[in-house]
Amino acid sequence: MKIRGTRQAPKLNQATGTDSKAKGAKARGASNQPAAKVSLSSDAAFVGELLTDAASLGDVRVDVVNEVQGAINDGTFEQSVDMSKVVDSLLADL
Numbered sequence: 001m002k003i004r005g006t007r008q009a010p011k012l013n014q015a016t017g018t019d020s021k022a023k024g025a026k027a028r029g030a031s032n033q034p035a036a037k038v039s040l041s042s043d044a045a046f047v048g049e050l051l052t053d054a055a056s057l058g059d060v061r062v063d064v065v066n067e068v069q070g071a072i073n074d075g076t077f078e079q080s081v082d083m084s085k086v087v088d089s090l091l092a093d094l
Contacts, residue, residue, distance in 0.1 A: 040048075071077035 068077065
């Protein structure tokens with residue numbers, strides 16, 4: 001793909017976030033509406049909610065993690081939980 005032309009993008013005013021052309025348009029009575037609108041997909045909004053929820057969770061219980069890791073490494077960990085039911089339940093909550 002070739003990009004042609006050497007025209008530079010307008011420089012933004014750091015204080016207002018507008019370019020010099022927008023400033024001139026404002027002086028001529030143009031509306032103060034944003035030039036573009038950004039919307040997120042429902043998936044992005046969902047991920048944002050998950051991140052917020054995860055940030056509000058308490059700290060990891062290191063003692064429990066270490067205990068389970070030790071049992072797995074020793075070969076003494078016994079799984080008494082039906083993981084397919086756990087996963088199905090988690091997915092149902094989504």
